[in-house]
Amino acid sequence: MDLIGKLWGFCNKLRHDGVDASDYIEQLTYLLFLKMAQEKGAFVPKQHDWESLIKIDEDGLLLKQLDKILERLKKEDGILGDIFSDPVSRVKNAKILRALIDEINSIQWTKFEGDIVGLTFEELIGRVANEGKKGAGQYFTPRPLIQSIVNVFKPDPLEALDFNVGDVAVGTAGFLITANEWFKEQTKGKRISKKQLDRIKNETYFGQELVQRPRRLALMNMFLHNINAQIKLGDTIYGEQDSILYSCILTNPPFGTKGANQIPDRDFPVRTSDKQLNFVQHIIEKLKPKGRAAIVLPDSCLQSDAAKKMWEFYLNADQSESQSCKLHTILKLPEGVFAAYANGIKACVVFIQKGSKTDQTWIYDLRKDFQKITTKSNMLKAEHFNDFEYCYGNDPNGNSKRTATDRFKVFTIEDVRKKKYDLSFVEVYKPEDLPQPIQIIDEMIIDYQNKIKALMKLKKDLSK
Structure with a gap:
C-alpha cells in the first residue's frame, strides 16, 4: 500500500475544507494517533478515544466530539498531555471529517513494520513544504x-x-x-x-x-x-x-x-x-x-x-x-x-x-x-x-x-x-587511472577479431 499517497489524499480532503497547508500534518496527527493507540492498546481515556469518534452517527455531533477529545487529552499528565499540547481542530466540515475517519479506520496502521509514523510523515512534510514554499x-x-x-x-x-x-x-x-x-x-x-x-x-x-x-x-x-x-x-x-x-x-x-x-x-x-x-x-x-x-x-x-x-x-x-x-x-x-x-x-x-x-x-x-x-x-x-x-x-x-x-x-x-585543522582532506578516494585510449582500442580490436573467428567457424560448421 502507498501510505504516502494515502496520507496525501487525506491532505487533499483537508485542503477542500479550507485548512492551510501548514496545518495538514497537525490535523492528521490527532486522528492517526487515536487510531494507532487503539490498535496498540495504549491508554487513552474512555469516551475520548478513537472508539468514541467512530460510533457517532450524526455529523453535527462529530465535530463537537473531536473538540471534546482534544480539550480533554491536553489536560492529561505525561507524554499524552504533551502530544495534545495546545491542540486546535481546524476541520469545520463534518462530512470531510467523517470521510477522513472512515478512511483512517479502514487501515490497520500498526501492521506495517518499522518507523511508520516517522517515515510517512517526514515525506508528507516534504510535500507540504513544497506546496507551502517552506523548507x-x-x-x-x-x-x-x-x-x-x-x-x-x-x-x-x-x-x-x-x-x-x-x-x-x-x-x-x-x-x-x-x-x-x-x-x-x-x-x-x-x-x-x-x-x-x-x-x-x-x-x-x-x-x-x-x-x-x-x-x-x-x-x-x-x-x-x-x-x-x-x-x-x-x-x-x-x-x-x-x-x-x-x-x-x-x-x-x-x-x-x-x-x-x-x-x-x-x-x-x-x-x-x-x-x-x-x-x-x-x-x-x-x-x-x-x-x-x-x-x-x-x-x-x-x-x-x-x-x-x-x-x-x-x-x-x-x-x-x-x-x-x-x-x-x-x-x-x-x-x-x-x-x-x-x-x-x-x-x-x-x-x-x-x-x-x-x-x-x-x-x-x-x-x-x-x-x-x-x-x-x-x-x-x-x-x-x-x-x-x-x-x-x-x-x-x-x-x-x-x-x-x-x-x-x-x-x-x-x-x-x-593543514591548520582543515579536516576536509579532499580527494581521499583516488580511483585507479583509466587505461590509455590506444590500449582500449587494441583490446576492442582483439575482442572483435575473436568474435569474427567464432562466427566464421560457426558458418563453416553450418555449411557442412
Whole structure:
C-alpha cells in the first residue's frame, strides 16, 4: 500500500475544507494517533478515544466530539498531555471529517513494520513544504543513514546503569526510534529485569525540538513504541539549559543559516554565529565524560575559519578531559543524500568521544567516484553503507583495529596540524587511472577479431 499517497489524499480532503497547508500534518496527527493507540492498546481515556469518534452517527455531533477529545487529552499528565499540547481542530466540515475517519479506520496502521509514523510523515512534510514554499530539511535524516550510524555506534542502554541517548535536534525522533529498535533486536530472546526495562522505557531517551509540530510527531512516535521519551520544546542553543548529560548523542542539527545571525550567550570555546558549529560545541558540552556523539554536518563544519578554530581547541592534547575530544572518524556522504530537502548540500558525519585524546582521524570517502543519490533512480539504500560499517569496526569509539583501503584513509594529528585543522582532506578516494585510449582500442580490436573467428567457424560448421 502507498501510505504516502494515502496520507496525501487525506491532505487533499483537508485542503477542500479550507485548512492551510501548514496545518495538514497537525490535523492528521490527532486522528492517526487515536487510531494507532487503539490498535496498540495504549491508554487513552474512555469516551475520548478513537472508539468514541467512530460510533457517532450524526455529523453535527462529530465535530463537537473531536473538540471534546482534544480539550480533554491536553489536560492529561505525561507524554499524552504533551502530544495534545495546545491542540486546535481546524476541520469545520463534518462530512470531510467523517470521510477522513472512515478512511483512517479502514487501515490497520500498526501492521506495517518499522518507523511508520516517522517515515510517512517526514515525506508528507516534504510535500507540504513544497506546496507551502517552506523548507522541510530541518526535520529529516534518511533512514538508511540513521541505521548505519546506529549500527556502528551501538547505543546499548545496558552498557551502563545510567546510560542514556539524546538527540538535540530531534525532529520526528528517527534517531531515537532506530536506537531503540536496534537495542530490541540485539537483546531479542535475552532476559532483562523489570527494573532495567522500566529504566529503559522511562529514563533513557531524550530529545529537544524547536518546533511544536515535529515535537508532537516525535512524542507520538515514541509513545506508540512504548517509550516515555523526554522531549523538550525549546531552542537548543539560545534557550534555557538543563543539567542533563548524555552517554550517547545521535543528531542531525538543522542545516542552513536561518536564525544563525546571533552569537549565543554561552561559554563556548569559539564565539561564532555559525549555527552548526554552535550545535557541535553544545553537543560536546552535553556529553558525559567518555560519552560519544555522531553528528551529521555540512562540509563547511570541516573547513571554515571558525570550524578550524573550534577543532584546534577540541583536538588540542593539552585540554582538560572536560574539553578535549577524540575525533576518530569522519564519513563523507554521497552527493544528493539530502536531495529530497536540500539538494546540492555536501554533508558528512563526524564521530567523536569526549575526554579522550585525538591521535589520528580516519576518513571514509563515500562521495568520490560514487553515483549521485537521487529521490528516484538511485535512492539511498542500507547496502551503500555496508563497507563503511565493516571498515569502522566493532568498537563504537573507533578503537577497533582498522585497515586502510581506497576509500578509508588515516590521518595523524600531525597531518591535521599541518593543514591548520582543515579536516576536509579532499580527494581521499583516488580511483585507479583509466587505461590509455590506444590500449582500449587494441583490446576492442582483439575482442572483435575473436568474435569474427567464432562466427566464421560457426558458418563453416553450418555449411557442412
